[in-house]
Amino acid sequence: QSALTQPPSASGSPGQSVTISCTGTNSDVGGYKYVSWFQQQPGKAPKLMIYEVSKRPSGVPDRFSGSTSGNTASLTVSGLQADDEGTYYCSSYGGTNKGAFGGGTKLTVL
């Protein structure tokens, strides 16, 4: 069982927006501003999409945004494109030498 809880699936039509949640505790998501989101497409290594809750690495489109509220973090993908399909994982720093991933959410573009 993952330390962080994500819905197993999400979907949306091209151009729409979709939000994926990631629920932890006040010992990880709620306690630190260090939530990251990763996209993994089949057969590939994960790719960092968001770090420190809402920051985007260079090259990640601004259609991807992150936020937190209490013990829940969210990733929003707006203007959905076919290439956004994949599995999205959240992760959170949990204090000294601790960390965890969520179970992953498979995003389907209809």
Next chain:
Amino acid sequence: QVQLVQSGSELEKPGASVKVSCRASGYTFTGPSINWVRQAPGQGLEWMGFINTKSGKPTYAQDLIGRFVFSLDTSVSTAYLQISSLEAEDTAVYYCAKDRAYFAFDIWGQGTLVTVSS
């Protein structure tokens, strides 16, 4: 460019050992930690721990049994994951990843498939 290149796939028998390498290039190796993440077939990501590239001190995830060892050779900018007494349940893709800070893994290796089968 900044990259991590891992060693190739391994097929081992139960009880054997395996050592996966992760060679860094394009940045100062002795800085950001190197983390290890595994992914069993069809499953999600599991954080295994990290190694401090300045001190060489490894830190393992709490539920990781003591068959896993992280090490470094800074002279060749390479991190290693050694797994001993392999079990079928160790079959997975193992990734190394560079941590820019606080679990923001910005650079990943391509993954190494370790298959344990008799």
